[in-house]
Amino acid sequence: MDKLYIIKIGGNVLDNEEALGTFLSDFASIQEPKILIHGGGKIATKIGDQLGIVSKYHEGRRITDAATRDLVTMVYSGLINKQITARLQNLNCNAIGVTGTDGNLIRAVKRPIGKIDYGFVGDIAPEDVNAAFLNFLLQQNTVPVFAPLTHAQGEILNTNADTITAVMGTALSKYFEVRLIFCFEKEGVLKDVNDPKSVIRNLNSELYQKLLDEGSFHEGILPKLENAFSAIRSGVKEVLIGEHSHLIANIGRETKGTLITA
Amino acid sequence: MDKLYIIKIGGNVLDNEEALGTFLSDFASIQEPKILIHGGGKIATKIGDQLGIVSKYHEGRRITDAATRDLVTMVYSGLINKQITARLQNLNCNAIGVTGTDGNLIRAVKRPIGKIDYGFVGDIAPEDVNAAFLNFLLQQNTVPVFAPLTHAQGEILNTNADTITAVMGTALSKYFEVRLIFCFEKEGVLKDVNDPKSVIRNLNSELYQKLLDEGSFHEGILPKLENAFSAIRSGVKEVLIGEHSHLIANIGRETKGTLITA
Numbered sequence: 001m002d003k004l005y006i007i008k009i010g011g012n013v014l015d016n017e018e019a020l021g022t023f024l025s026d027f028a029s030i031q032e033p034k035i036l037i038h039g040g041g042k043i044a045t046k047i048g049d050q051l052g053i054v055s056k057y058h059e060g061r062r063i064t065d066a067a068t069r070d071l072v073t074m075v076y077s078g079l080i081n082k083q084i085t086a087r088l089q090n091l092n093c094n095a096i097g098v099t100g101t102d103g104n105l106i107r108a109v110k111r112p113i114g115k116i117d118y119g120f121v122g123d124i125a126p127e128d129v130n131a132a133f134l135n136f137l138l139q140q141n142t143v144p145v146f147a148p149l150t151h152a153q154g155e156i157l158n159t160n161a162d163t164i165t166a167v168m169g170t171a172l173s174k175y176f177e178v179r180l181i182f183c184f185e186k187e188g189v190l191k192d193v194n195d196p197k198s199v200i201r202n203l204n205s206e207l208y209q210k211l212l213d214e215g216s217f218h219e220g221i222l223p224k225l226e227n228a229f230s231a232i233r234s235g236v237k238e239v240l241i242g243e244h245s246h247l248i249a250n251i252g253r254e255t256k257g258t259l260i261t262a
Numbered sequence: 263m264d265k266l267y268i269i270k271i272g273g274n275v276l277d278n279e280e281a282l283g284t285f286l287s288d289f290a291s292i293q294e295p296k297i298l299i300h301g302g303g304k305i306a307t308k309i310g311d312q313l314g315i316v317s318k319y320h321e322g323r324r325i326t327d328a329a330t331r332d333l334v335t336m337v338y339s340g341l342i343n344k345q346i347t348a349r350l351q352n353l354n355c356n357a358i359g360v361t362g363t364d365g366n367l368i369r370a371v372k373r374p375i376g377k378i379d380y381g382f383v384g385d386i387a388p389e390d391v392n393a394a395f396l397n398f399l400l401q402q403n404t405v406p407v408f409a410p411l412t413h414a415q416g417e418i419l420n421t422n423a424d425t426i427t428a429v430m431g432t433a434l435s436k437y438f439e440v441r442l443i444f445c446f447e448k449e450g451v452l453k454d455v456n457d458p459k460s461v462i463r464n465l466n467s468e469l470y471q472k473l474l475d476e477g478s479f480h481e482g483i484l485p486k487l488e489n490a491f492s493a494i495r496s497g498v499k500e501v502l503i504g505e506h507s508h509l510i511a512n513i514g515r516e517t518k519g520t521l522i523t524a
Contacts, residue, residue: 047313047336050312050313050314051309051312051313052312070341073340073341073344073345074309074336074337074340074341075336075340076340077339077340077343077344077359078335078336078337078338078339078340078341078343078344079332079335079336079340081339081340082335082339082340082361082363082364082411082418083335083418085361085363085364085413086363086413086416086417086418087416089363089366089413089416090413090415090416091416094365094366095363095364095365096360096364096365097339097360097361097363097364098358098359098364099344099347099359101344101347101348101351101357101359102347102357102358102359102360103356103357103358103402103404104351104356133402133404136402140365140395140398142365142395149344151347151348151351151352153352154348154349154351154352154353155348156344156345156348
């Protein structure tokens with residue numbers, strides 16, 4: 001099986017022109033099949049402020065009303081996705097910018113209204129991914145660049161980019177030996193959130209459970225770890241979490257960061 | 263050779279919810295391979311007004327400064343493209359929303375600065391179209407939905423949607439028997455712009471030249487006709503110009519509108 005890298009970047013890369021330039025250059029140099037997944041960083045919030053769209057949150061989770069959904073559709077799949085795609089093309093990387101709507105790549109279920117109505121948010125599972133078409137795009141040597149939007153019943157839905165990364169990795173593990181890379185602002189998963197040097201270099205299910213039981217993880221990292229182990233349990237070979245400048249330029253070689261395996 | 267329809271819609275369809283719904287439903291019903299090309303209608307101007315981006319024009323042609331380029335990237339390839347794609351998916355039409363940047367579908371040349379600097383505008387020719395990849399997408403039974411943006415040197419460029427339609431048609435005529443359909447607000451090309459009933463039903467090169475010499479055409483229609491005949495001269499089989507509700511539901515059958523042939 002060929003290797004496939006699925007790389008997710010967040011605001012710390014997108015919001016910093018120098019970091020983004022370095023990242024895109026490193027990313028374009030990866031020889032293996034690859035997929036990039038990006039969010040929107042602070043740009044969506046900034047444009048939303050100009051348009052008078054106020055983001056609402058419930059317990060830290062964004063509520064996607066219709067205006068916010070249209071905003072993130074414009075910014076994620078329009079502005080940011082096409083800027084990244086054009087820059088990658090210029091680096092001889094044949095990027096194709098897509099969302100879950102395009103080619104029916106990810107169909108979702110609109111989150112049911114419970115105590116809270118999260119609005120236009122899509123929940124997804126690996127069987128919602130059109131893995132055959134993604135594989136076809138990869139076989140054509142194109143590089144999917146994915147904005148975190150899905151669809152259901154003719155509506156675009158906002159979906160967490162980490163979740164998309166994990167679910168897409170699982171769906172593609174029937175075609176590839178998949179390694180997910182979650183780039184974020186820290187060097188890896190920290191044992192002590194106040195000590196940036198306390199990177200856990202290797203994390204397997206057993207150690208994860210032990211540290212969970214001990215309450216060792218900072219709660220900010222928990223959704224990422226849940227996504228990572230969910231992918232590992234369902235076919236993904238490895239997950240790497242850390243800071244992009246260490247991970248992408250050294251891909252396939254010795255790297256810093258936290259390596260997650262079964 | 264299989265037939266391929268390349269259909270361009272403008273503001274009169276995009277800006278009218280009822281017209282757009284009818285159009286998308288008719289479009290989804292077309293059995294042959296097909297491509298949709300759309301602009302942004304008044305939506306870009308409206309959002310630009312909210313963001314304080316003032317469109318500048320020179321002799322009726324928009325000057326695309328950096329802010330305007332980012333605006334149309336957001337609105338054309340984000341908001342409108344993904345809304346259309348999601349709605350087509352819901353009509354069982356496997357749409358894939360793209361721009362010229364995606365999969366390097368249309369590389370452009372940034373328009374040289376002459377007396378006027380038109381800004382981030384891309385000029386294109388048939389050899390700039392990645393016809394092989396478009397053909398691959400069509401062979402996968404996906405339906406490209408194209409926002410009129412191209413790219414050069416890592417920059418997104420604004421390109422006239424009628425021109426893209428004509429150039430893409432020419433490029434794809436090595437794979438398909440191509441029919442272009444330009445939908446606009448009139449029933450066809452009018453002999454007398456003040457008489458909506460004066461539709462020229464059949465227009466060939468000879469009659470075109472005669473009417474040109476007589477100065478019979480309203481100047482608003484001239485760029486469309488130039489695009490149409492340029493495509494016809496370089497491989498496109500037929501061009502149909504008219505009002506979408508007459509043309510799309512009756513595709514391949516007797517239609518109103520102006521039929522342009524060699």
